[in-house]
Amino acid sequence: MTRLLEALALRPLDRPPLWVMRQAGRYLPEYRELRRRHGFQESIRDPRIATEITMQPIRRFGFDGAIVFADIMTPLEAMGVDMTFDPGPKLAPLTLAEVADLPDLDLDRVSSVAETLRLVRKEVPAEVTVIGFAGAPTTRLAYLLGGGGSKDYLPLRRAMHTGGGELEAALGTLARAMHAYLAMQIDAGAQVVQLFDSWAGVLPRELLETRAFPAAASVLGGLDAPTIYFAPGVGHALGAVRSVGADAYGVDWRVPIDEAWEALRSGVAVHGNLDPALLLTDPTRIRAAVADLLARTDGRPGHIVNLGHGIDRRTPPENVAALVAAVRDGER
Numbered sequence: 001m002t003r004l005l006e007a008l009a010l011r012p013l014d015r016p017p018l019w020v021m022r023q024a025g026r027y028l029p030e031y032r033e034l035r036r037r038h039g040f041q042e043s044i045r046d047p048r049i050a051t052e053i054t055m056q057p058i059r060r061f062g063f064d065g066a067i068v069f070a071d072i073m074t075p076l077e078a079m080g081v082d083m084t085f086d087p088g089p090k091l092a093p094l095t096l097a098e099v100a101d102l103p104d105l106d107l108d109r110v111s112s113v114a115e116t117l118r119l120v121r122k123e124v125p126a127e128v129t130v131i132g133f134a135g136a137p138t139t140r141l142a143y144l145l146g147g148g149g150s151k152d153y154l155p156l157r158r159a160m161h162t163g164g165g166e167l168e169a170a171l172g173t174l175a176r177a178m179h180a181y182l183a184m185q186i187d188a189g190a191q192v193v194q195l196f197d198s199w200a201g202v203l204p205r206e207l208l209e210t211r212a213f214p215a216a217a218s219v220l221g222g223l224d225a226p227t228i229y230f231a232p233g234v235g236h237a238l239g240a241v242r243s244v245g246a247d248a249y250g251v252d253w254r255v256p257i258d259e260a261w262e263a264l265r266s267g268v269a270v271h272g273n274l275d276p277a278l279l280l281t282d283p284t285r286i287r288a289a290v291a292d293l294l295a296r297t298d299g300r301p302g303h304i305v306n307l308g309h310g311i312d313r314r315t316p317p318e319n320v321a322a323l324v325a326a327v328r329d330g331e332r
């Protein structure tokens with residue numbers, strides 16, 4: 001078993017596994033260089049380019065996990081929703097009824113993601129775990145109703161408060177599609193899958209419990225691989241997040257990881273939770289923060305070192321190298 005799979009199975013290890021959310025991307029000069037020649041969507045659709053981008057951070061830093069290069073919005077294009085990226089997704093806003101009526105995901109139209117996973121599985125060293133992913137229903141609904149990213153996601157929040165059959169149908173449509181998409185990724189070689197619920201944290205606890213978490217649970221239920229659920233900004237609902245039924249939970253940087261783990265209770269793995277802004281500082285501060293993180297988790301089986309959210313594009317690669325060295329030096 002790989003180090004990351006051992007951690008997900010809550011086995012004791014000499015050091016925790018490490019990967020970084022959004023580890024393939026704009027902070028890497030080799031990524032920017034490739035993107036000068038190829039568009040973002042083109043890079044995702046071409047399995048050779050997507051594999052190369054997936055491998056860049058593995059070669060440079062030796063992370064324990066390789067996350068397939070795609071976007072949480074990629075499968076929506078295969079449900080007939082047109083969008084551009086600038087740099088985040090931009091699309092014509094849909095109504096709840098239109099989301100509910102989206103066709104099933106056409107797996108043939110996301111076969112390039114499956115092909116990328118097959119190629120990555122062949123290319124990674126045997127000790128590196130291949131990670132598939134999808135966007136959770138709530139987060140994708142936030143983009144679909146709002147037409148892109150925003151500060152406050154008011155259309156999503158309004159819809160979640162209003163509730164009713166149309167909301168249930170829209171979340172159901174997105175959940176079914178993402179379940180099929182993740183099952184396809186597992187068939188193609190993903191050894192673990194992560195569900196990103198990046199904007200669920202804008203919701204009050206009650207709406208997380210009654211709408212966002214059940215929708216995420218219906219994506220993950222019955223999948224044939226370990227699962228990770230990542231919803232930053234849900235420190236106000238950590239006691240309820242276990243209803244999602246994942247094997248591991250991503251913890252953001254706002255809550256100390258030992259307190260978050262306590263609130264999540266025993267029997268699950270956690271990943272996290274260094275502040276991405278820490279990687280904008282210097283190696284000395286990064287080493288100190290890693291020492292503090294490892295002291296807080298204290299070798300507890302099930303810890304996966306990660307950031308509390310995606311890496312920022314202004315991060316100096318040397319600081320990522322310092323993070324990797326600090327985690328490896330911390331070997332017990």
Ligand code: 1CP
Binds near residue numbers: 198
């Ligand atoms: O210009 C560019 O090169 C595009 C920048 C970029 C990249 C590198 C986007 C647009 N997406 C990605 C890749 C990506 N996105 C990955 C690749 C694998 C890896 O982790 O290395 C992953 C997992 C994602 C997931 C993703 N996309 C999330 C969830 C993770 C998170 O950080 O919360 C979200 C919210 C998105 C939406 C999105 N796509 C792109 C951007 C810049 C954004 C966020 C900003 C916005 O909402 O406008």
